[in-house]
Each structure stands twice: as C-alpha cells, then as structure tokens.
Amino acid sequence: MNTPSTNPGPARGPADHEVRDQIVAAATEHFRLYGYSKTTVSDLAKSIGFSKAYIYKFFESKQAIGERICANCLREIETDVRAAIASTNRPPEKLRRMFKAAVESSLRLFFEDRRLYDIAATAATERWATVRAFEERIKAMLQDILRQGRDSDDFERKTPLDEAATAIYLVMRPYLNPLLLQHSLDHTEDAPAQLSSLVLRSLSP
Template identity: 75%
Template sequence: MTPATPSPSPARGPVDHEVRDQIVTAATGHFRLYGYEKTTVSDLARAIGFSKAYIYKFFGSKQAIGESICAACLRRIEADIRAAIDAVESPPEKLRRMFKAIVESSLRLCFGDRKLYDIAAAAAAGQWEVVDIHDRRIQEILLEILRQGRATGEFERKTPLDEAVAAIYLVMRPYLNPMLLQYGLDYAEEAPAKLSSLVLRSLSP
C-alpha cells in the first residue's frame, strides 16, 4: 500500500488575522448599537455565527476585544497629533498644534459616536494597558518637542526634562481621558489656545 502523502498544514496566520478582524468588526457594530457594557461575548458569537469557545481562541475576554478597538482609536489620535506637529518647524507652534489636535481628535473619536465612548471610558476607568501605552507615546512626543525647543533656545533649560514633560502632560490629561473630557466640553473650543499659551509662557527662557 502506498503511504498517504500528508497534506500541507494550512497557513494559519492570514486566516487567524481575518477571523480576528471579523470579530472586531462585529464587536464594534454591537458596541455602537448596544454599548460596551451591555454586549456579551455570546452576543458577538451569535452575530458572527461562531461558537463562544471559538471566539475565546482569538480573544481571552470581552476586554481584550475592547482593547483592540480602543487601540485603533488611540492610534488615530496619535496619527492626528503627529500630522499636526510635523506640518510646522517651530517647537512652540508644534506644542500649540499638539494641544489643538489632542482636543479635536479626542472629541471626534470619543463623542462623535457615543456608544464607542463607553469603550474609551471603560479603558480609562480600568487602566487598560493600551491606555498606558498611549499615555507614554504622548509623553514621548512632548519630550521630542521640548528637546527641539531647548536646542533652538526657545525653551528654558533649568527644569529637568522629565519634570517638564510630566507637568505638561498633566495639563493635557483632562483632554486625553474621556471620563474627564466629558466635563470640559463647554471649554473645549477655547482650551487648546489658552492652555498652550500658558504652558509656553512657563517654558520661556
């Protein structure tokens, strides 16, 4: 008897990626309709036609699915900030544009779709890892701008860089955290200019 030739193993990577995307797309739709807290993994399984156990092969929990969606939203905010500051050369103007981009992008993503705000609020309240990563990236951008400003002589050099970054980040934080942002909506239009001007005065050499 001729031995059977073993079939080649299927390429799991691309297939897994497609399934993960399908789950995230279904989850995003459900979260928009019903909210993050009211949606269960069972709801998603029924919507996609998968078993609940199969979904757990790709995501260990509903939070893991939420983190994937949240991470994509936060990357868009970071991309908006990067585009805003890369469009100018002056470090002070970069800082002004960073404040403006943070407020505008956060408002658009968190409050343009109220149901997705639920995910952002859960992420902030639960201190999800994606939020910590996002906060570090914001501070890295701040550090980059401060270094440029000190190199050009436009910013003071007495304050330790880490202290300056931490202080400016605290000024920005109410517009990065959706739970805090909801209480500052009345001032969102004027806040970027006023706050950035205040910070820039403190950075004057």
C-alpha cells in the same frame, strides 16, 4: 519621529489571521449598537455567527477585544496629533498644534459615537494597557518637542526633561481622557490656545 508600536492587549491565534480582524470589525459595530458594558462574548458570538469557543481562540476575553478596538481609536488620535506636530518646524508652534489636534480629535472620536465612548470610558476607568501605552507615547512626543525647543533656544533647560513633559501632559490630560473630557466640553473651543499659551510662557528661557 518614529511611531512606536501600540499594545492592543492580549490576542490569540496567528498574528495575521483575517478572522481576528473580522471579529474586531463585528465587535465594533455590535458595541456601537448595544454598548460595551451591556454586551457579553456570547452576545457577540451570536451576532457574528461564530461559536463562543471559536472567538476565544483569538481573544482571551471581552476586554481583549475591547482593548483592540480602543487601540484603534487611540491610534486615530495619535495619528492626528503626529500630523499636527509634523506640519511645522518651530517647537512652540508644534506644541500649540499638538494641544489643538489632541482636543479636536478626542472630541470627534469619543463623542460623535456615544457607544464607542462607552469602551473609551471603561478603558480609562480600568486603566487598560492600551490607555497606559497611549499616555506614554504622548509624553514621549512632548519630550521630543521640548528637546527640540531647548536646542533652538525657545525653551528653558533647567527643569528635568521628563518632569516638564509629565507636567505638560497633566495639563492636557483633561482633554485626552474621556472621563474628564465630558466635564470640560464648555471649554474645548478656547482651552487649546489658552493652555498652550500658558505652558509656552512657563517654558520661556
């Protein structure tokens, strides 16, 4: 599968300018210490040693910086999920491993670092572009697995492909969305196997 590009949000200045990466790295650390919602661009400028005006040359707002950090986090989850899918050739097993990797990677990223959870929660609440793009890539992965499963006669063919992929995504969503995941922590150990088994039974030809 080809890896679609991410949409990290509005950015200014030269695309390859190392200062942008420096701002993002410093902002990530600052948000870890103080939280996203409590930090202003002025606070960030002081901590980095840049002027506020200079930061605005590269990012139009605090959200634009947050979107870039969020994109980096979601890219980690996506990388884990893609690796899990690629580790087997059987479509049913791809789906099982996708569920497992998505839950484990989300837990690690969103809850091992509570300050970064603050950014993820804000992104999910406000439906940032990075979040919407991530959701579409997850659905595209699901469609690809479903297509392969239909070709191998493992899955039924009656349900429209996009409808089936969206339905499966909605089953996965409580374990991909940080706002929902915090209410599902008691079930994360067993949920991937149980939910993927339920979905696979519904996909039987």
